[in-house]
Amino acid sequence: MILHVFFGVIVFVHAGNAARILGIVPTPSYSHQVVFQPLWRELSLRGHQVTTLTTDPIKDPALTNLTEIDLHSSYDVWNKKIMVNILSYKENALVAIINFITQLIEIEDEQMRNPNVQALLKSDEKYDLVIIEGFMPAMSAFAVKFQCPLIAMVSTAGHSGLHNLIGNPTHPVLYPDVIYPYDEEMSLSQRISSVVSTFLFSLASSYGNSLQDQLMKKHFGSNYPSIDEIMGNTSMLFVNSDNIFHKIQPLVPSVVQIGGGSHLRPPKPLPHDLKEQLDNANNGFIYFSLGSNVKSKNIPMETRITILETFSELPYTVLWKFEAENLPNQPDNVIISKWLPQQDVLRHPNIKLFITQGGLQSSDETIHSGVPIVGMPFFGDQAANIKKMVTKGVGLSVEYTTLEKDDFKGKILEVIQNPKYRNRVNELVALVRDQPMTGMERAVWWTEYVIRNKGAAHLRSPLLDMPWYQYLLLDVFAVLLFCFAFTAYTFYILVRFLSRFIRRLLNNRDKKLK
Known part of the structure; x- marks a missing residue:
């Protein structure tokens, strides 16, 4: 009871x-x-x-x-x-x-x-x-x-x-x-x-x-x-x-x-086929995704050709979130999928690099996973996010409108092979997690x-x-300017008066001396 x-x-x-x-x-x-x-x-x-x-x-x-x-x-x-x-x-x-x-x-x-x-x-x-x-x-x-x-x-x-x-x-x-x-x-x-x-x-x-x-x-x-x-x-x-x-x-x-x-969720096992492919990526793999809004299938054809040529020359497996059934001229080292569990992909031990459009959620996920990036921003806050990450030393960036194979490939290899980028992102992970709540x-x-x-x-x-003019202190500056101008003018009048008075005294003295 x-x-x-x-x-x-x-x-x-x-x-x-x-x-x-x-x-x-x-x-x-x-x-x-x-x-x-x-x-x-x-x-x-x-x-x-x-x-x-x-x-x-x-x-x-x-x-x-x-x-x-x-x-x-x-x-x-x-x-x-x-x-x-x-x-x-x-x-x-x-x-x-x-x-x-x-x-x-x-x-x-x-x-x-x-x-x-x-x-x-x-x-x-x-x-x-x-x-x-x-x-x-x-x-x-x-x-x-x-x-x-x-x-x-x-x-x-x-x-x-x-x-x-x-x-x-x-x-x-x-x-x-x-x-x-x-x-x-x-x-x-x-x-x-x-x-x-x-x-x-x-x-x-x-x-x-x-x-x-x-x-x-x-x-x-x-x-x-x-x-x-x-x-x-x-x-x-x-x-x-x-x-x-x-x-x-x-x-x-x-x-x-x-x-x-x-928005991060607890880890989940990857789908069996995908896990097997990533586990067998002996040299490691690169994850490439442009997020949920920008569709890889819609990017300009010349940009896609440059990306494919670059990937074909890399010694790594490339996992590409590509929203169509087929990718023409797909290199042997490239795996495509319309949808991927991004957070769990980024947690895989074989990942070497995340090529990202720089959406804020993707940026958070790559930092928490300790994965360096090559940024390829398209719109909105993406360029600003990528700029932040480059400035903080966790990766490099490219422009999709002027993408060149040699530059793209060089930046990918630089970020993967130079340990300073992964070391820096791990430093940020420690700071991000050291919070009271x-x-x-x-x-x-x-x-x-x-x-x-x-x-x-x-x-x-x-x-x-508060009125905008008060926030900008315009009324204060106006009063101070008036006071300064009034004081300066008063001082000018006083000096002018004293100058004339002294000059008059001197003139009278000179007349008496004559």
Whole structure:
């Protein structure tokens, strides 16, 4: 009897602490979704009732507290328009970003028309917390609808526009934007470029927010606050960064770093055939993958030919994530597969090198696995990530648009044969793991903190309530300049008066002497 009462109390207390959480991740990209999935899993295992809008459902029957609304159909627009355009786009970066923003709106609009999402919009459900992907701020309106706190979360370090929305200080030179490929000491021309780029990207971000506002009002109603107002009341911003891989940046308490391999899962055995192939790679193997967004089958033909010629001259087995059934002119030492368990491939003892596009999740995985890299960036933050890794000494990089066989082959052999690259990545592994708690533990703790306190208004940045001219000290400088000018003018008048007075005295004395 006593035992039954004890377990009853435990269940009651656990249920009393449980919350209803709505998680919304609209981007149809597995590299985005994989960052959020461990959070949904952990929150549901802790007894919270979690509902997610996602393009990549976990579909784990053991997660009985997790309800998933499947938006996988959004991949049609993502793969057929956005990713193909990125590989073939010839215009400047700003035009490409604007096109990217408008196509994201198309994806969101289609998702909002999903019958299950429409049912959620029209429901009288109650939620204690809404967590959204910060790149899609229109979804923040769900927090207004359900009158609950809001957490924004991003799968990268977070661009300057998001930091500005939550009141975290930004600086185009000290803390360049995540897509800018410089984070160490910059030259004057690079500093000018960063300032101009940050300004132009802020204009693009403002344009994007205006479209997000229109989308929000279309589906939620015209009486909703603006995107800037809703996001300005965000309780927390979770950024997928850490202090080892990313540049040190001051963060207000409402910005929480959850990076450092939060998405990593426990090791699993490789498929039998693949394991046998890698075990038999006597000279070791190279793993080549361009991630989940860039498809190797879609890269320019001249680039593919150069890659194949390079691989054919290497003494190593090459494992290539290639999304087609056949690879024309495939060398004997090259193995292709449409899908590969990347984390477990990187853990294999025979791996020598990872040729990567430089996505943040791939960068985390290679560092945690102690594998050096040759980077081949394509878009977004990839160039910046590869630049960081090269600067930190864990590899080298090539440009896919100007790829040459001799240069590519030379860099591959240099990274494999020179032990300094693997030694350096192992040093970073030790630093990354020497942390008081993991990024995911921080994410869970702060999520439940927001739930317990019904928000985090007490951690709101004072920068949000300060006019821009005060933040830039323009009023202070104006007063000081006025005081200086007034003092200088007064001193000038006084000197002028004294000069004339003395001159008059001297003239009178001279007249008397005559």
